[in-house]
Amino acid sequence: MTPVVDAADKTEQALFGLVGDRVVISVDAMGGDRGPAAVVAGLVLALSDNVLIAFVLHGDEAVLNPLVAAQPQLSGRCVVRHAPRAVTMQDKPSQVMRNGTDTSMWSCVDSVKTGEATVAVSCGNTGALMAISMLRLRKLPGVNRPAIACLWPSRNAGGFNVMLDVGADVKAEPEDLLQFAMMGASYARNGLNLPRPRVGLLNVGTEETKGRQELKAAFERMPAVAAVGDFEFVGFVEGGDIPGDRVDVIVTDGFTGNVALKTGEGTAKLISDFMREAFGGSLLSKLGALLALGSLRRLQKRMDPRRVNGGVFLGLNGTVVKSHGSADALGVAAAIKLAFDLAKSGFNERLAARVASAGLAGLDAGEQGEVS
Amino acid sequence: MTPVVDAADKTEQALFGLVGDRVVISVDAMGGDRGPAAVVAGLVLALSDNVLIAFVLHGDEAVLNPLVAAQPQLSGRCVVRHAPRAVTMQDKPSQVMRNGTDTSMWSCVDSVKTGEATVAVSCGNTGALMAISMLRLRKLPGVNRPAIACLWPSRNAGGFNVMLDVGADVKAEPEDLLQFAMMGASYARNGLNLPRPRVGLLNVGTEETKGRQELKAAFERMPAVAAVGDFEFVGFVEGGDIPGDRVDVIVTDGFTGNVALKTGEGTAKLISDFMREAFGGSLLSKLGALLALGSLRRLQKRMDPRRVNGGVFLGLNGTVVKSHGSADALGVAAAIKLAFDLAKSGFNERLAARVASAGLAGLDAGEQGEVS
Structure with missing residues (x-):
């Protein structure tokens, strides 16, 4: 045989x-x-x-x-x-x-x-x-609910923040948001080499009283989870903090996260197209762009979504x-x-x-x- | 007296x-x-x-x-x-x-x-x-529910799209989304001079079966409202369409809209800061930036959030x-x-x-x- x-x-x-x-x-x-x-x-x-x-x-x-x-x-x-x-x-x-x-x-x-x-x-x-x-x-x-985490170009030293969920599911209960924080912190620790990541809950304002009910519930229970999960909970953050340096990990439901991700990508693409038009405008600006080519390439590399390509299922x-x-x-x-x-x-x-x-x-x- | x-x-x-x-x-x-x-x-x-x-x-x-x-x-x-x-x-x-x-x-x-x-x-x-x-x-x-509408720099001929609600309330029922569509279309008609605005419902995908329950309910009833409100309903749109040219009006709840707005602004600010750094990098790139100054200024003007400052309560x-x-x-x-x-x-x-x-x-x- x-x-x-x-x-x-x-x-x-x-x-x-x-x-x-x-x-x-x-x-x-x-x-x-x-x-x-x-x-x-x-x-x-x-x-x-x-x-x-x-x-x-x-x-x-x-x-x-x-x-x-x-x-x-x-x-x-x-x-x-x-x-x-x-x-x-x-x-x-x-x-x-x-x-x-x-x-x-x-x-x-x-x-x-x-x-x-x-x-x-x-x-x-x-x-x-x-x-x-x-x-x-x-x-x-x-x-309970797996999540998709993405890397987002940011002002932080490492150059990236983590955001999750960006689309595994369209909703998240308070318990899910707590787990997302735990999983996102673990990803940032291992993927971005941050010993004690700073985690924020995405909301429409930073005051404790703002936002949806499930966010308030998660907010109250988060400090206990942060102690166990070995991360720092900084409280509520806003859309502007996603590419910022206030936090390393942004926690949200998959609907909001998906819209934010695609909005950020769309905005970056729009600006990049406008830039191309601007530099093609006149002979002087074309010459300028040529001289600035090295800097422009570094900028493009820094913002290129293909270089941060890859959401991770957690x-x-x-x-x-x-x-x-x-x-x-x-x-x-x-x-x-x-x-x-x-x-x-x-x-x-x-x-x-x-x-x-x-x-x-x-x-x-x-x-x-x-x-x- | x-x-x-x-x-x-x-x-x-x-x-x-x-x-x-x-x-x-x-x-x-x-x-x-x-x-x-x-x-x-x-x-x-x-x-x-x-x-x-x-x-x-x-x-x-x-x-x-x-x-x-x-x-x-x-x-x-x-x-x-x-x-x-x-x-x-x-x-x-x-x-x-x-x-x-x-x-x-x-x-x-x-x-x-x-x-x-x-x-x-x-x-x-x-x-x-x-x-x-x-x-x-x-x-x-x-x-039923008033909304805040904002103007968003876009690829459309007029240079802007309308998005609402960007923060009047943190939620919206299907009826509210239908009213937002009607009010947003009216705003686009009078504010952007578009006789028959194209309206899209913000979602995490463009297929009819995707997204949250309230979105599916609004989707089904929207064609009837579009007929009365004299706008074109293009169906679901995604975050990338907010600065795009597929629609003139983007309809969403105040939580998602607020996060998207601040994410877009934060992304634009990040790129603008990176650009400044890039052009300050070397003598050659500084010279290049100087030559390209006119184009850069036009670009900055086009993207400057101060020039589109103002949400309108509808x-x-x-x-x-x-x-x-x-x-x-x-x-x-x-x-x-x-x-x-x-x-x-x-x-x-x-x-x-x-x-x-x-x-x-x-x-x-x-x-x-x-x-x-």
Whole structure:
């Protein structure tokens, strides 16, 4: 009888055969607006910075094999896993949950479930990715509502703030907001290297009496959670604080967070377009722009949303990074870099330990171990 | 017996004695962060563009009289109305409603109530201004929840979109969202000169099935309101559409709108600061910035929030313009310019007629008159 060698075994042989400490990242090649070629180009870009990454790439092998074969840098570092179908941006999450087992997205998340990869990355349909992730990875014990956290360019020394939830769900109860604070602080500690992050609750004013009922309820209970979660609660913050330096972590419900994220991106895009028009205006300003080119490029780099591409799903048994649907190679590479950093720091294990230690189900302060 | 000449009579004599078609604007001199000097400077700036404005200025006459006397342009165009107290940013709206009759803000709104002024302008405490405005001017017949509308720099030909509510209340029922659409369309028609404004409902996606329950309910009933209100309903829009050209009017609840507004402002401020740093970076980039100065100034003007300063309270028996608390002379002048434009167009009468004609209480389509 021939011994059965399953897919995961083969992957392990291929990726870990030579180097034992590579971080394996599972990538959905089919989800993005720009197609699998942009994703494969992103893998190459990410590898150029980092030799410790290996990939399991999910999608139609007839399309992927030639793309991967054309990139010598991927040789020995990328296994293609065939999935005949792709989730589209129009697919409903509920349908994908019922009939999506043969999609590249499902296969991508399953690589984390089986343990062959540490983190999953997809540019696809956010709702479907969250639905599959919830179904296959399940919520961390003690977590009620998972959240999507994003990085936001800010005035802080590290250059970024964390905001969550930016769209996992359209609402949040006070208990959810408390958990978001705990999870966001843990992400900032591990992802941004901030030992004691400052956390703010997003509201329409900073006075204690302002805002919606669920915010007031969360406000009252937050100091107790901050003591257990080892973060500093600064109280209510406003929209202007999202890119500011008053806090490191902004906590809000997924509806408000999603609108704020897209409003910020839209505003940045508008200004960047206006700038381009302004500098194209006259010969003098064109010459000026030429002289200022280095500074303009640094500015563009600082604000480029592709460089901070990647929302992270928090509160699951495994890490999933959601890249922009429109991500190009640079955007995909940024999402992979984020996935690598989180995998290296053992972020999800730390988050799980923190949640367990805090006894978040009842938010009662349990014994604290050596977790962060 | 000496005939009693009351304050309003004296104002009328002073302001209308020579020119009959001046628009009288009531201004709260005491509310802003920069004090009455910035407000008076703003009046002068507004006058330089427009000879048809006259002011009733409310506040401490011991402070205001010398400030006004120092500006010859204000001679014969500005009456000071004494009010011993000022509403602070810390005052609670409920307290101001009970004990605020002797404040400059109360006096400012009352000038509209008595009819001596057409529009009121204040840089003060938004919550208190809304509370006083509701109490003194009362809601328009048929309006359930008044709203604050703001102008947002956009890609549209006119340069601006309208968004509401940006903070009158923290929530909105489906009926309120329908009324916001009607009022916002009327504002866009009269303020931005758009005969048939395109209106969108702010959501986290554009699919009909997405978002919160109250949004889905409003979505279903909106086409009927659009037919009566003479606007085009384009469906759900996202945060990125707020500065975009897909719609002219963005409808949302006051919590989401306020967060989006402040997020957009904060993002614009961050980029502007980064730009300043970038251009200060090297000798070459400084020289470049110098050459590009004209273009940079045009850009700055295009994005300057002070030039679009002024939220308008919609749905009351009278128009109230809320300026930024931190408004300087340029900001105050912009708010006055907006107040003047609305007064000249007879906006509030048109809005009232539109609401009455639409029978908005039940949102049943009544007979439509010649209103806009």
